[in-house]
Amino acid sequence: MRTxxxxxxxxxxxxxxxxxxxxxxxxxxxxxxxxxxxxxxLKKVGKGEGQVNLISWAGYVEKPWVKPFEEKTGxxxxxxxxxxxxxxxxxxxxxxxxxxxxxxxxxxxxxxxGDVAPVNVSLVPNYKTIFSDLKNQPYNTFEGVHYGxxxxxxxxxxxxxxxxxxxAPRSWSVILNPKxxxxxxxxxxxxxxxxxxxxxxxxxxxxxPKLGIENPxxxxxxxxxxxxxxxxxxxxxxxxxxxxxxxxxxxxxxGDDAVGTTWQYQYFELKGxxxxxxxxxxxxxxxxxxxxxxxxxxxxISSEAAHPNCMxxxxxxxxxxxxxxxxxxxxGEAPAQTLACEHTENPSFCKEYHAEEPGFWKRVYYxxxxxxxxxxxxxxxxxxxxxxxxxxxxxx
Amino acid sequence: xxxxxxxxxxxRPRLQVGALLAGPIGWLVVGYLGSLAVLLIAAFWTVDxxxxxxxxxxxxxxxxxxxxxxxxxxxxxxxxxxxxxxxVTDAVLAFPxxxxxxxxASRRGKAILVVAVLLPLWSSYLxxxxxxxxxxxxxxxxxxxxxxxxxxGPGYGNVAVxxxxxxxxLPYMILPIYAGLERIPGSLISAxxxxxxxxxxxxxxxxxxxxxxxxxxxxxxxxxxxxxxxITPRLVSNNQFIGNVIFNNISNNLPFASALALVPIxxxxxxxxxxxxxxxxxxx
Numbered sequence: 001m002r003t004x005x006x007x008x009x010x011x012x013x014x015x016x017x018x019x020x021x022x023x024x025x026x027x028x029x030x031x032x033x034x035x036x037x038x039x040x041x042l043k044k045v046g047k048g049e050g051q052v053n054l055i056s057w058a059g060y061v062e063k064p065w066v067k068p069f070e071e072k073t074g075x076x077x078x079x080x081x082x083x084x085x086x087x088x089x090x091x092x093x094x095x096x097x098x099x100x101x102x103x104x105x106x107x108x109x110x111x112x113x114g115d116v117a118p119v120n121v122s123l124v125p126n127y128k129t130i131f132s133d134l135k136n137q138p139y140n141t142f143e144g145v146h147y148g149x150x151x152x153x154x155x156x157x158x159x160x161x162x163x164x165x166x167x168a169p170r171s172w173s174v175i176l177n178p179k180x181x182x183x184x185x186x187x188x189x190x191x192x193x194x195x196x197x198x199x200x201x202x203x204x205x206x207x208x209p210k211l212g213i214e215n216p217x218x219x220x221x222x223x224x225x226x227x228x229x230x231x232x233x234x235x236x237x238x239x240x241x242x243x244x245x246x247x248x249x250x251x252x253x254x255g256d257d258a259v260g261t262t263w264q265y266q267y268f269e270l271k272g273x274x275x276x277x278x279x280x281x282x283x284x285x286x287x288x289x290x291x292x293x294x295x296x297x298x299x300x301i302s303s304e305a306a307h308p309n310c311m312x313x314x315x316x317x318x319x320x321x322x323x324x325x326x327x328x329x330x331x332g333e334a335p336a337q338t339l340a341c342e343h344t345e346n347p348s349f350c351k352e353y354h355a356e357e358p359g360f361w362k363r364v365y366y367x368x369x370x371x372x373x374x375x376x377x378x379x380x381x382x383x384x385x386x387x388x389x390x391x392x393x394x395x396x
Numbered sequence: 397x398x399x400x401x402x403x404x405x406x407x408r409p410r411l412q413v414g415a416l417l418a419g420p421i422g423w424l425v426v427g428y429l430g431s432l433a434v435l436l437i438a439a440f441w442t443v444d445x446x447x448x449x450x451x452x453x454x455x456x457x458x459x460x461x462x463x464x465x466x467x468x469x470x471x472x473x474x475x476x477x478x479x480x481x482x483x484v485t486d487a488v489l490a491f492p493x494x495x496x497x498x499x500x501a502s503r504r505g506k507a508i509l510v511v512a513v514l515l516p517l518w519s520s521y522l523x524x525x526x527x528x529x530x531x532x533x534x535x536x537x538x539x540x541x542x543x544x545x546x547x548x549g550p551g552y553g554n555v556a557v558x559x560x561x562x563x564x565x566l567p568y569m570i571l572p573i574y575a576g577l578e579r580i581p582g583s584l585i586s587a588x589x590x591x592x593x594x595x596x597x598x599x600x601x602x603x604x605x606x607x608x609x610x611x612x613x614x615x616x617x618x619x620x621x622x623x624x625x626x627i628t629p630r631l632v633s634n635n636q637f638i639g640n641v642i643f644n645n646i647s648n649n650l651p652f653a654s655a656l657a658l659v660p661i662x663x664x665x666x667x668x669x670x671x672x673x674x675x676x677x678x679x680x
Contacts (some may be wrong), residue, residue: 086646086647089647089648090647109648113449192630194644238634239552240552240634241634247630250526250530250533251533254530254533254534254535254536255533255535256533256534256551372445383445385443385648385649388648388649389461389465392467392468392471392636392641393465393467395635396471396635396636
């Protein structure tokens with residue numbers, strides 16, 4: 001019995017030693033490779049490679065405009081739908097995809113990680129007629145180099161149950177001002193993502209001007225703390241934090257939540273099901289008075305793209321007037337292509353979504369990756385890791 | 397060729413066993429323990445704040461954050477407390493059911509009960525959690541049933557997480573206890589009665605000590621499954637579990653996520669050591 005024990009103890013030690021050696025070997029061979037903005041831009045679009053592998057938001061790559069693309073170019077489209085920006089970044093880092101429809105809170109991470117290549121916009125003829133206020137933006141152009149083709153844009157909405165919330169709110173204070181929010185205690189619906197801290201910053205930009213917030217994604221210590229403590233005050237009033245659209249839909253449909261921040265998708269889904277909901281801005285022609293956070297998506301090409309020609313053809317196709325109109329109407333967003341407005345099925349679609357009003361979009365703050373470097377040259381801003389940690393402590 | 401191979405193995409039992417086990421052991425060491433090892437080292441890496449790239453080197457920054465920030469202590473405490481609560485609840489619920497199945501029910505009744513316990517395992521985890529979500533909602537069936545009595549359901553929160561988890565993992569507690577009770581010969585219970593023990597004494601001094609290792613074995617399932625879950629807390633509460641924080645950090649800060657993942661490992665190792673003391677592995 002004794003010797004048996006001694007024997008198994010020795011085996012156990014051998015296993016531990018082996019594992020340690022393995023760990024050390026792994027740690028030793030670790031050398032971090034960081035190549036800023038990987039890959040060269042393409043000089044000429046050649047013949048298609050027969051297929052293209054995409055990562056996209058749900059609703060961006062759909063049959064009605066994929067099939068004609070495949071017939072025209074001979075590039076078979078393999079699409080992978082991603083649910084979050086984080087997921088998109090991870091998938092792109094696998095190197096198995098040619099392109100991605102990245103939102104602004106993913107683009108900078110992709111460029112910095114060397115996962116995407118510059119885009120030669122002269123090879124994308126439809127780029128010329130894209131809305132000029134979508135070009136050369138901080139989330140798609142880095143140090144003067146284009147890293148993608150704008151796809152479309154939208155604002156995050158304030159949605160409420162018209163039977164429970166009266167009068168119709170005109171400001172985010174209904175969910176962010178502690179006094180007003182207390183009226184709907186336990187009925188407030190909040191997006192479960194660190195990027196939501198920017199919503200608080202948009203609110204503070206107007207209501208606490210002495211903080212001096214310029215860009216809600218570039219927050220210094222003091223501004224960041226103010227936004228975080230506002231959200232900590234909001235916490236007890238929150239009914240639910242929603243991470244996926246289905247969760248918010250069921251919360252509004254079941255009467256658990258009455259007012260909160262949402263996307264077009266949930267709003268149309270609830271409206272379609274006959275629920276008494278209303279939302280700003282597109283449907284009613286106004287943004288909450290502070291403006292809102294929003295997104296502007298960009299098609300980017302992988303630095304390791306195996307099918308670059310097909311990817312360029314796809315980028316040109318998705319912003320061609322007719323297709324961009326189809327996508328925008330299907331998804332419920334403003335198109336990026338100026339000529340798309342002539343092709344929408346609903347003739348007043350572009351008007352309803354303010355596609356052609358640069359003034360409207362001035363008050364929409366597109367998602368952006370928070371980084372240490374502030375726009376003003378100093379580098380004491382809070383980066384995305386700080387945002388993630390703060391978000392954990394807000395939720396508690 | 398096959399003849400030569402057969403000759404090679406003939407009379408060499410060590411080679412035979414080695415060839416047989418090379419695949420599974422290789423998988424266990426490289427695929428399973430290897431990935432655990434990578435996880436453990438990654439906990440000591442950091443992330444470059446500018447590029448977001450992982451910096452490989454030895455640093456205790458992540459573990460310090462974990463210890464110094466009160467929010468992580470709260471989250472770890474909550475996770476472990478609910479896991480313990482779910483385990484106790486399941487043990488209390490499972491015992492009478494398992495006892496009835498093993499000792500009272502007819503052969504037919506036993507079969508029906510076993511199927512009834514296993515049936516929920518055939519449907520998807522997500523479907524079950526979403527149905528609980530619907531039942532617990534403000535307009536849900538629980539409030540509808542309680543309203544006439546002037547009561548309210550628990551709504552979403554820690555209580556909801558406890559309810560749903562206890563429901564989800566109950567079969568994992570019933571089955572080991574049932575198996576443990578099956579093994580107790582009926583004659584022991586008769587003997588206890590013959591010697592003058594009442595039903596309670598028989599339970600306390602004969603049945604419970606014999607079946608206790610099975611309860612501990614079941615508790616390993618319920619405890620570990622609750623400890624690692626992050627979807628149920630996300631769907632029926634606003635509260636974060638260890639798994640939720642790992643999920644939030646995994647794409648932008650893998651080292652910190654790995655450091656967090658050490659917590660359940662440490663808790664589980666401690667739990668298993670205690671379970672071994674209590675004799676949970678004696679019959680495996």
